[in-house]
Amino acid sequence: MSTATTTPKRADARRNIEAIVEAATTLLAADPDASMLAIAKEAGVGRVTLYGHFPSRPVLIAEVAARAIAHTDHALNAVDTDGDPREAMERLLVATWGLTHRFGGIVVAANQALAPDAVRQAHEEPARRVRMLLERGREQGEFTASMPVEWQLTTIQAVLHAASAAVHRGEITAEQAPSLVSATVIAALTPPG
Template identity: 40%
Template structure:
């Protein structure tokens, strides 16, 4: 007989309520305290601490749940053309980040970036694979080693997410074009690719 304890339904509901309250509170104030989050969840500070050791533990849980969504997006991109796959991946990731930019900013903060990198390992592997594939077929620049180019793309994404207003007009299109530019495509090549696949532009709109 297994000794694994299954959380009671009310405990699971409380935990989900805390996470949802944290998302809402942090969207308004990225520095919202544990007290504010607990009140938003309709729970006591003590109850919150029964689920999470501290505020950082709560944020790490938000990062993990958010990372699962980003990793799922990476798995959903199946284009054989590395250029198209990278553009579609950038557009879909931007669309998701635009909905939860506050969480993305927290996740990419220096205090949490290492934890975020671990949580996003599947996504990072996808980007690395796309870079290698694009270099091998001549689509992407080859003056940089694949790991270096993949890291540049990651750093660009981090900068855009943390410094750009995700809701501003044209921000998503700019993000996609910037990724393609770093990969080695000229602006004309990016124009041609996106014009031939308007579905990507619609996602990025």
């Protein structure tokens, strides 16, 4: 076989893989129970092509989750967490909100299809960044140190997920969500008076 015939085939396979992963990311984000059939349809490929690249749903979900984690790390790396802790927390929350809302359904799908370890990883790195900033803000007296850091982290995750669910229910809009999340968390970290 000459390169002339294999290269287009490889390029074709690569395009199909990208289309499948992209379709799976979109569908699973909206519905964690999205089927392989629906994903193939959305990607514009046949069942045989889909299962040729991803022999089972968990294999595909693992790839989608790995990419979501990589994308999340990349996006959070771009956030400036220096300077005033409250302003830094606002920047970090707005970025994290976007990722939570975009990838929330994928975390649910991964929870159902993959081992707990694979899922824990999705939260660890974002949580580590929030924790570091939280600790700095507590030391500087900007955030209250009268509650355990663990509890404050739990509260922040709960508010982020609650906002995503509220957008899905139509209670608030995706445009309102980042400022509501940010105002609510900053207030929760700053006791009255």
